[in-house]
Amino acid sequence: MNVHSDLSEKDDLASSSSSFVDSSCSNSNHHPHDQDTCPICIEPLATEDTVYPLQCETKVCHFNMCYSCTEKFLKVSHEGLQVASDGNVFLTKLQCPSCRGAFLVDLEDILLLREHDRQGRLKLIKDSELNAKDLRKKHHVNDEKLADIDRAKDVYLRATMKRSGIIEDDIELYMSKLDIKQNQTKDDISMNDNKKKKIRYIDEMVLCGLESSMSEAERDFIVQLMTSGCTTKMVQATQLISSIVRMNAQKRREGMASTLQPSRSVGTSNAPSQIMSHKRPSQPYIRPQSPSYSFRMSSASYLMKRCAPPSYETDAKQRLKWGNMYPLPFRMPRANRLDLDFDPSDTKQGLIRFMDDEESLSFLKYNEAYSKMSYENRCLLIRDAFSTFSFSPRGKMKKTDGSRFDGAENILRHLEHKVEDRMESDRMVSWRRVLVSFVHGKLQRKTGLRVGDVVTHLNGEPFDGNAEKLRFLLAAKKREETIGGGVPTVEIITNAELSVAEVLRLRSLAVRNQDEDESKFKL
Numbered sequence: 001m002n003v004h005s006d007l008s009e010k011d012d013l014a015s016s017s018s019s020f021v022d023s024s025c026s027n028s029n030h031h032p033h034d035q036d037t038c039p040i041c042i043e044p045l046a047t048e049d050t051v052y053p054l055q056c057e058t059k060v061c062h063f064n065m066c067y068s069c070t071e072k073f074l075k076v077s078h079e080g081l082q083v084a085s086d087g088n089v090f091l092t093k094l095q096c097p098s099c100r101g102a103f104l105v106d107l108e109d110i111l112l113l114r115e116h117d118r119q120g121r122l123k124l125i126k127d128s129e130l131n132a133k134d135l136r137k138k139h140h141v142n143d144e145k146l147a148d149i150d151r152a153k154d155v156y157l158r159a160t161m162k163r164s165g166i167i168e169d170d171i172e173l174y175m176s177k178l179d180i181k182q183n184q185t186k187d188d189i190s191m192n193d194n195k196k197k198k199i200r201y202i203d204e205m206v207l208c209g210l211e212s213s214m215s216e217a218e219r220d221f222i223v224q225l226m227t228s229g230c231t232t233k234m235v236q237a238t239q240l241i242s243s244i245v246r247m248n249a250q251k252r253r254e255g256m257a258s259t260l261q262p263s264r265s266v267g268t269s270n271a272p273s274q275i276m277s278h279k280r281p282s283q284p285y286i287r288p289q290s291p292s293y294s295f296r297m298s299s300a301s302y303l304m305k306r307c308a309p310p311s312y313e314t315d316a317k318q319r320l321k322w323g324n325m326y327p328l329p330f331r332m333p334r335a336n337r338l339d340l341d342f343d344p345s346d347t348k349q350g351l352i353r354f355m356d357d358e359e360s361l362s363f364l365k366y367n368e369a370y371s372k373m374s375y376e377n378r379c380l381l382i383r384d385a386f387s388t389f390s391f392s393p394r395g396k397m398k399k400t401d402g403s404r405f406d407g408a409e410n411i412l413r414h415l416e417h418k419v420e421d422r423m424e425s426d427r428m429v430s431w432r433r434v435l436v437s438f439v440h441g442k443l444q445r446k447t448g449l450r451v452g453d454v455v456t457h458l459n460g461e462p463f464d465g466n467a468e469k470l471r472f473l474l475a476a477k478k479r480e481e482t483i484g485g486g487v488p489t490v491e492i493i494t495n496a497e498l499s500v501a502e503v504l505r506l507r508s509l510a511v512r513n514q515d516e517d518e519s520k521f522k523l
Contacts, residue, residue, distance in 0.1 A: 201319055
């Protein structure tokens with residue numbers, strides 16, 4: 001909703017009240033509908049000049065002038081004594097040039113309202129039909145003037161009602177009712193803005209903190225892929241996120257290399273003496289921290305927390321609450337590049353080892369299509385996305401169920417009892433899968449693989465098999481590319497399961513459709 005929309009009603013009331021005043025004084029010689037030109041510069045009056053005419057205290061006077069003449073008249077009145085061409089000294093007063101009556105509405109407010117009305121009319125015209133000046137006015141938004149515009153509309157509305165003969169008590173009663181209605185409209189706008197902020201934050205949680213590295217179109221595209229409920233699209237989004245991470249890392253490396261590279265003088269590249277040495281900056285002297293110094297620093301940090309703007313703290317609390325209400329699955333999909341410079345078939349001393357999981361999805365008993373599964377089994381499948389796996393030194397697997405908290409239950413309430421006809425609804429869900437049971441520390445930091453990850457794709461293709469088959473494929477890939485030279489590389493995508501895709505789809509659906517009571521989600 002536009003930030004100026006709460007002022008539109010006062011626009012209509014002010015213009016209608018002005019028309020009422022004009023009609024009630026139709027016997028005047030200067031009727032505004034008969035005045036199409038400015039009496040000062042003889043130029044046609046613009047639409048905003050007739051919507052907000054000058055308001056003087058004389059009811060039968062309808063003198064009006066254009067925006068430019070009003071601005072010049074106001075400027076001359078502030079300059080004090082002026083000298084005419086014949087040598088006489090005169091003083092311009094802020095009075096109606098026609099009846100010498102005082103203005104009920106300040107000329108500054110008149111100019112502000114006309115400018116605001118002009119901007120509103122420009123928004124109805126296409127950008128291609130406007131010149132550069134009008135285009136800047138159309139897209140210029142000054143939030144600091146909104147309060148002044150609202151106040152000017154109140155003053156103008158009171159003035160038009162006073163000229164029409166309405167008594168003061170009726171004016172105050174009407175304005176109080178109008179203020180109540182305007183406050184309700186502003187509350188509705190703030191509620192809608194808060195809901196949009198919540199939806200945006202929940203959607204951007206799937207971007208893994210990379211939203212600042214993307215444009216708005218890229219964010220929307222990746223969020224749409226991640227929340228589609230389709231594992232194929234989720235894999236595409238995961239690969240895009242992984243490429244953004246690699247590009248950011250490459251830029252950081254190039255930036256560090258440029259700062260460490262010694263600079264050379266132009267034309268003296270062959271002279272070693274002319275090479276500027278890149279000295280390491282000397283470390284500044286740090287005085288030992290005395291107890292009084294520590295006390296002052298702690299007191300300063302305390303005062304900074306006390307004096308911090310409350311909006312930041314409120315936003316942080318809201319985001320924490322929203323994260324608890326709509327949590328991400330514990331196993332988010334990731335694309336990992338693995339250099340096969342080790343023996344992947346070594347099941348005892350290998351840098352990475354895999355293990356079959358034939359227990360956690362035992363409720364399926366066999367491979368079953370998602371659309372054919374019962375509602376209870378689909379609930380169990382989605383709860384599995386909030387589970388984590390760990391392994392003992394002897395290789396025994398332990399599953400920890402994390403779906404028994406309010407956030408997971410809030411998402412699970414939106415699971416449909418009947419599967420809709422959408423993409424991959426007939427995909428087979430395997431009762432067996434392959435988990436990462438061990439990753440060497442160095443390999444974990446390099447690739448991002450973690451213990452408990454589920455291997456779902458290999459080089460972009462879905463993987464359906466056991467741990468022995470996975471080790472065989474990795475060993476074959478290593479033999480195939482080692483013959484040609486170089487270190488073979490394979491892309492392993494983990495956790496791109498149908499249960500994870502369903503959780504991301506349901507949480508996006510829940511935040512848009514549910515008007516839940518947030519009081520039970522305490523921080």
